[in-house]
Amino acid sequence: MNAVKQPIKFVHKLCDWYRANRRDLPFRENPDPYRILVSELMLQQTQMDTVIPYYMRFIEQFPNVASLAAASPESVLKAWEGLGYYRRARYLHQTAQTIMHKHNGVFPKTVSALKQLPGIGNYTAGAIASIAFNLPVPAVDGNVIRVMSRVLAEDCDFSQRKNVQQLEVLLEQLIQHDRPSDFTQALMELGALVCQKKPRCERCPVNAHCLAYANNEMMRYPHMPAKAQKTKLSYYVFLIGNSEQGYVFQKRPEDGLLAGLLQLPQYAGPFQTACKLLEEDLGISIVKTESLFLVHHVFTHIIWDMQVIHTIITDDASLTLHTLDNLPGTLSKAHRKILERLEK
DNA sequence: TAGGCGTGGAT
DNA sequence: TATCCAAGCCT
Numbered sequence: 001m002n003a004v005k006q007p008i009k010f011v012h013k014l015c016d017w018y019r020a021n022r023r024d025l026p027f028r029e030n031p032d033p034y035r036i037l038v039s040e041l042m043l044q045q046t047q048m049d050t051v052i053p054y055y056m057r058f059i060e061q062f063p064n065v066a067s068l069a070a071a072s073p074e075s076v077l078k079a080w081e082g083l084g085y086y087r088r089a090r091y092l093h094q095t096a097q098t099i100m101h102k103h104n105g106v107f108p109k110t111v112s113a114l115k116q117l118p119g120i121g122n123y124t125a126g127a128i129a130s131i132a133f134n135l136p137v138p139a140v141d142g143n144v145i146r147v148m149s150r151v152l153a154e155d156c157d158f159s160q161r162k163n164v165q166q167l168e169v170l171l172e173q174l175i176q177h178d179r180p181s182d183f184t185q186a187l188m189e190l191g192a193l194v195c196q197k198k199p200r201c202e203r204c205p206v207n208a209h210c211l212a213y214a215n216n217e218m219m220r221y222p223h224m225p226a227k228a229q230k231t232k233l234s235y236y237v238f239l240i241g242n243s244e245q246g247y248v249f250q251k252r253p254e255d256g257l258l259a260g261l262l263q264l265p266q267y268a269g270p271f272q273t274a275c276k277l278l279e280e281d282l283g284i285s286i287v288k289t290e291s292l293f294l295v296h297h298v299f300t301h302i303i304w305d306m307q308v309i310h311t312i313i314t315d316d317a318s319l320t321l322h323t324l325d326n327l328p329g330t331l332s333k334a335h336r337k338i339l340e341r342l343e344k
Numbered sequence: 345t346a347g348g349c350g351t352g353g354a355t
Numbered sequence: 356t357a358t359c360c361a362a363g364c365c366t
């Protein structure tokens with residue numbers, strides 16, 4: 001791996017730029033490790049603008065580790081509703097409980113101790129250690145890989161761990177030369193504001209140190225490996241009920257996609273089989289069905305095509321109906337889209 | 345280690 | 356519309 005040209009100058013220019021240009025973000029108001037923890041978990045694979053309103057509500061509802069640890073898993077999941085990657089909510093909750101019960105409410109302050117907490121991996125441990133505790137340890141996320149692969153003109157595949165480890169060694173040297181908290185955030189802030197997918201090199205504080213810029217090959221980095229094709233799945237989604245009294249919901253399995261979340265009754269085809277399964281699961285009899293519309297929903301690795309079926313059943317007082325503001329759990333976006341379309 | 349795991353913004 | 360991919364982690 002190449003070295004950075006004039007590394008000490010590079011670090012000071014980068015950190016000075018950060019201190020002059022950093023955004024006012026809610027979790028930058030104070031370096032409370034709990035707030036850094038919550039923000040980092042929310043920001044995993046999720047954009048800033050999406051996270052901020054969730055973060056504000058979450059901190060108001062669970063202002064510290066103790067209040068989060070004492071909360072029910074359901075209430076934490078509900079606060080996460082719509083943010084995606086719902087495992088993160090469960091991990092965050094478990095981490096709060098571990099800190100309260102195994103660390104006596106005191107935040108672990110080493111990378112190795114942080115990494116033992118659920119949901120905290122290599123990046124997040126480094127981010128908390130450097131940002132909240134100002135320790136000189138690197139935190140390599142997608143921004144840092146984009147910035148540094150260009151600065152170094154390094155086209156290796158950073159989805160491979162050994163290459164990230166090499167970058168960490170290099171950054172561990174650089175971070176010694178300024179405030180670690182500023183250095184970590186400066187690299188990410190540069191990636192977010194300047195060294196974007198389409199970089200704005202003319203406003204970059206370290207373009208004089210950038211090998212990709214010198215070679216005019218910015219768009220070549222970072223090198224991304226090809227991604228697997230998405231699997232397409234088709235379902236029938238059964239609408240039982242009406243907009244006034246609500247609809248029938250069912251709970252998804254406790255593991256896998258959208259684990260433990262609510263959904264409208266949903267079955268794979270063929271149609272007759274789907275109807276039979278619906279009748280067996282709910283203990284009902286279908287009187288009449290009407291095909292309404294198709295809803296398309298794209299996940300990271302799967303595509304759902306959901307054919308929505310309005311379903312009339314024989315009178316059955318044992319079924320419980322729920323409206324959107326009266327749900328006994330957390331609803332996925334895929335099915336919320338269906339209900340929102342019905343209201344139009 | 346490669347693939348599972350959500351959602352929304354940008355293009 | 357289709358594709359990419361964003362402050363990743365876990366198994």
